Amino acid sequence: xxxxxxxxxxxxLTQMLSAMTRRPAAEAPPAHHQASSLLAAAPxxxxxxxxxxxxxxxxxxxxxxxxxxxxxxxxxxxxxxVLLDADMGLANVDVMLGLAPSRHIGHLLDGECTLDExxxxxxxxxxxxxxxxxxxxxxxxxxxxxxxxxxxFDELAQPPEYLLVDTAAGxxxxxxxFAAAAAEVIVVVCDExxxxxxAYGLTKVLSRDFGVRRIRMVxxxxxxxxxxxxxxxxxxxxxxxxLDVVIEFGGWVPHDERLRQAxxxxxxxxDLWPSSHAALAFKQLAGAAxxxxxxxxxxxxxxAFFAGRTTPVGGVPR
Numbered sequence: 001x002x003x004x005x006x007x008x009x010x011x012x013l014t015q016m017l018s019a020m021t022r023r024p025a026a027e028a029p030p031a032h033h034q035a036s037s038l039l040a041a042a043p044x045x046x047x048x049x050x051x052x053x054x055x056x057x058x059x060x061x062x063x064x065x066x067x068x069x070x071x072x073x074x075x076x077x078x079x080x081x082v083l084l085d086a087d088m089g090l091a092n093v094d095v096m097l098g099l100a101p102s103r104h105i106g107h108l109l110d111g112e113c114t115l116d117e118x119x120x121x122x123x124x125x126x127x128x129x130x131x132x133x134x135x136x137x138x139x140x141x142x143x144x145x146x147x148x149x150x151x152x153f154d155e156l157a158q159p160p161e162y163l164l165v166d167t168a169a170g171x172x173x174x175x176x177x178f179a180a181a182a183a184e185v186i187v188v189v190c191d192e193x194x195x196x197x198x199a200y201g202l203t204k205v206l207s208r209d210f211g212v213r214r215i216r217m218v219x220x221x222x223x224x225x226x227x228x229x230x231x232x233x234x235x236x237x238x239x240x241x242x243l244d245v246v247i248e249f250g251g252w253v254p255h256d257e258r259l260r261q262a263x264x265x266x267x268x269x270x271d272l273w274p275s276s277h278a279a280l281a282f283k284q285l286a287g288a289a290x291x292x293x294x295x296x297x298x299x300x301x302x303x304a305f306f307a308g309r310t311t312p313v314g315g316v317p318r
Contacts, residue, residue, distance in 0.1 A: 015088055023053055049162070051163045051181040051182040052163075052164050052289065053167055053178050053186070054067040054165065054167065054186045055179050055202060056187060056188040056198070056202075057097070057171070058169060058194055058197075061169075061190045061192075061195050062221060063169070064166050066253065066282075066285075067093070068083065070121070071162070071166060072126055072268040072271055072284045073279075073282045075125045076274070076283070077286060080301040081127070081161065081164065082119070082127045082163050083126060083129070083164045083166065084131075084163060085129060085178070086131060086165050086167050086178050087169075090139070090168065091132055093130065094130045097266060101118075101130040104118075104131060104138070105118070105149060106132055108144055108148075108152060114155065115129070118130070124271055131291065167179060171202060171205055176210060177207070184292060184294075185214075186217075187202060188220050190222070191221070191222055195230065199217070200239065203235075203239055204243055207243045213246065214248065217235055217247050217250055218251050219232065219252040222254060223255060224254070231302060232249045235247055251281065251284060251288060252276055252281065253281045253282065253285075254281060256276055258273045258277070258278055261273075262278075270282050
């Protein structure tokens, strides 16, 4: 799929979801009793849903681990969060959280359930939309079917404060369209040459073909912040030279045996061992994400995804 065609389709998805911000806002859900003091108190209502796509280029960098624990950390802090597993056909978010879905995205597309009925309740108030695993059909969804999935979010009585999208590995249209349309893109890297190479490749496609002008890099499985920032400098240096995109340092997650144990026990480390080094890192990332200033879409030529906003000035998508 060409970049222009994919951008046109993603822009069309924005129009489908414009009704989300026109609905009256319901009272915000109460914060959990164990909410972290890292985040400031949420306002009574949000005008739109903030979207963060978590990508990685290369498989095995811990992308889904970051998505799950970031979502959990935001939920622990009292935010209303939905985590969409967008790795169609090879989904694993439900497995990582020990959930047992009876339905998947295919049932939604076939009209057998609504999005509300499809959502799974995870610990700490996090909600998960499972994509299904081992279904070839889900790995070959058409652009119209992707649009139908997104359209389903418009039927929610109240959109979540945050929608996290755990994208697939690689550079498929499914990955690039979700990432290009989100308000924020996190690219997860680890200290391996192939990880940096693939992260650069993903950044190049998003920048060149989709007009993405800012990406936040999160270093995973590193020894310390110095190593994390060194990885960021390597990626940012080559991107600054050859691409029209800013790669910001988003945060880092240390090597932590507690994290490995949590994965084996099918739990989020933020929930199971909230005081572990990894959990504290995810809470810090959540605190930072909650303060990220969304880009001016007109200035950065970004596409508003589930936010459903357009700017009237010159008809430029926001």
